[in-house]
Amino acid sequence: SASVRPGQVIIYNGWEPYQFENWWDESNLEPGMIKWLHLAGGYGHLKYWPTEWQPCPAMRATRCEIAPADGSPPIGLDES
Numbered sequence: 001s002a003s004v005r006p007g008q009v010i011i012y013n014g015w016e017p018y019q020f021e022n023w024w025d026e027s028n029l030e031p032g033m034i035k036w037l038h039l040a041g042g043y044g045h046l047k048y049w050p051t052e053w054q055p056c057p058a059m060r061a062t063r064c065e066i067a068p069a070d071g072s073p074p075i076g077l078d079e080s
Contacts (some may be wrong), residue, residue, distance in 0.1 A: 009064055011067060
């Protein structure tokens, strides 16, 4: 997206069970706030079925540290 700033990380929640040990993915247990929209129901397209619903944390301003796997310095960070 053009709105992503240098040094900003956007992580989408779309992990598959086969990526985790014993196939336990984030949909089995996911702490955090849920989106209020997921509590809505009965409004036509706003319908969530128990077998298809999963909490999606609405965390913002969470800090993380990411570095290239080859040990080189991160790109796009202002060192000043």
